[in-house]
Amino acid sequence: MEIIIDFNQISSSPVAFAWWFFTTIGWIYPVFLLMYGLLLTWQNYIRNRYRRQRKYILLAIDVPKNNEQSPLAVENIFAQLAAAHQPLKFHDKWWKGEINDSFSFEIVSLGGYIQFIIHARDTFRDLIEAAIYAQYPDAEITEVEDYTQKWKIKFPNDQYDLFGTELKLAKSDVYPIITYKLFEDSLSQELKDPMAGLLEALTRIGPGEEIWVQFLITPANNDWGDKAKPIINRLVGAKDSGTKDLFSRVTNLFTYALDSLLTAPSETKAGASKEPPTQMLHLTPGKKDEVAAIEHKVNKIGYHTRIRFAYLAEKSKFFKEKASKGIYGSFKQFNDLGLNSLKPDSRYLTGGIVFMKERRLIWRKTKMLIRCRNRAHFMSPGEYGFILNTEELASLWHFPMMTVKAPLVKKTEAKRAEPPMTLPLERRRTHATPADTRPAAAKVEPPQNLPIPGLYG
Structure with missing residues (x-):
């Protein structure tokens, strides 16, 4: 069978040639775009449906004042939380719309009072509490209200202003940053807690000011390190x-x-024998x-990570250098210029804009506030960020050791102790008494405006 195409009949008219091309093979491209668009629309629909089913909790963590645990304890916590990793099959992705669940490990300063917080799905509460109590038996874990939900404002705003950014790695994420193991003094064998710099910066604000530092982490697959092989070979x-x-x-x-x-x-x-x-x-x-x-x-073990921080304050008290210099400066101690370092991501930085400065700055401030409030709720695969392992995460986020003297960090006042073995126990009654026949008192719900302990100190 021989196919002959006569171009002489269509070369004289560009319109005729375009029509001929579309009717032969050109129609494939728009059909492909249409099918691809429908596929993305379906994927977004089922993912949003799955997102609406998720419920979140906010847990405030208080550790004892005389905490002697090193960041290794928090590294063990991150390793245990990797059990939340869920390999998704084709049916889960394209019919149920499931996506990987994330955690948000946060350090917030509300008017100078500092609190360590974990934001996660309510289904992971038992896993989080088990991981923390295993390393810190005397810790106190309290469910608190979301401190970001009261900030339902838009920019420009007459009363408040905001500065914020996200951090990114300067090189490929297979290169590590400095971890807590390198903060040990070789002479005194004492660990110089890297958390001290961040906590001191967080205490430099007062009433009417807030600083939020969020580490959004998503467990990575175990084969995430395979991309390091070509770099090592090179x-x-x-x-x-x-x-x-x-x-x-x-x-x-x-x-x-x-x-x-x-x-x-x-x-x-000969050449093969000489080449090492x-x-x-x-x-x-x-x-x-x-x-x-x-x-x-x-x-x-690795986690996809996105790091962001935001500074909100009344305009009369707003001083962005408290975040751009103080908070970011505390992250620079983890930078190794020969390996890897953290630096602001210009795509999210609320500053450094040249063209259409005012409009773009307003848009970035509003988006940064929305991202901080939503955490990882609307993140999709491919948006989870670079990868840090458990040792790096424990270096960036861990409970301060007893050598850190930041005065406004919320801590437990005393250790919990088990009751003595000789404590007499109440005997079980086998018959009813007059007190047992009294009607039970009606339960009264606590008032809605009751302060939540553990959040504001």
Whole structure:
């Protein structure tokens, strides 16, 4: 069968050529776009339906004043919370609309009073409490109201102003940041708690001012470290044996066949015997440490992470350097210029705008407030952020040690103790008494405006 296309009949008219192209193969492109658009619409619909079913709680965590636990205890907490990871199947994604659940580990300063808070789905409450009590038996966990829901304002606002941003990594997330293990003094063997800098910055505000620091984390798959293999191979000079696509395999096969034809067998053997498998022996000490740091990071449990902070205050008290310098400065102690560092993400920074400055600044402030209030509720796969392992997260968010003297951090006043074994127990009655026949008192609900303990100190 022979197909003959006569272009002479359509070359004289561009309209005729466009019509001919559309009726032959050009119709495939708009049909593909239509089907793709319908697929995305269906996916967004079922995901929003799933989101409406989720309910959240806010847990305030208070630890004893004489806390001697190092950040390793919080690292164990993050490792245990990885049990919330849920591998989703095709039916779960495209029929139920399920998406991965996230946690928000927060440190808030309300007028200078500091509180550690965890925001999560109510179904994870038992998991969170078990993980915390396992490491901090004397901790107090209290469900509190959401401190962000009272801020239902828009910008520009006559009374309040806002500064906020999100942080991102300067390099690929397989490169680690400085962790708490490097904050130990080599002489005194004392851990210089990196949380002290952040807590001191949070105490520098007063009434009418608030600072929110949020770490939105989502458990990552266990194979998240596979993307480090090409980087390690490049650093040590090894051949990349990673998974390749079909085009790369065909190209490599053609190159190998061509080299085999143009190269003599003796030359091939001689060249192969002289080439070392890696250049590890010839690396500088800095490069060796870089490879070891990458391997150490990817061998631990990872979380997709988004870090954001916001500073809200009355305009008469607003001083954005309290956040842009004080809060961000506390994160710079985790930066390693040879490995990785945290820096503001210009896409979310409420500043540094040149073109259409006023309109874009108003839009970014409003969006930042909405993001802080919603946490990870509307995040979809692909928006969960870069990956930090449990050691890095525990370095950034952990309960202060007893050496930290920040006075306005909410802590428990005393340790809980078990009752003595010799305490006499009340004997069980086997018959009814006149007191048992009295009608039970009616239960009275507490007032709605009752202050919640543990949030404001």
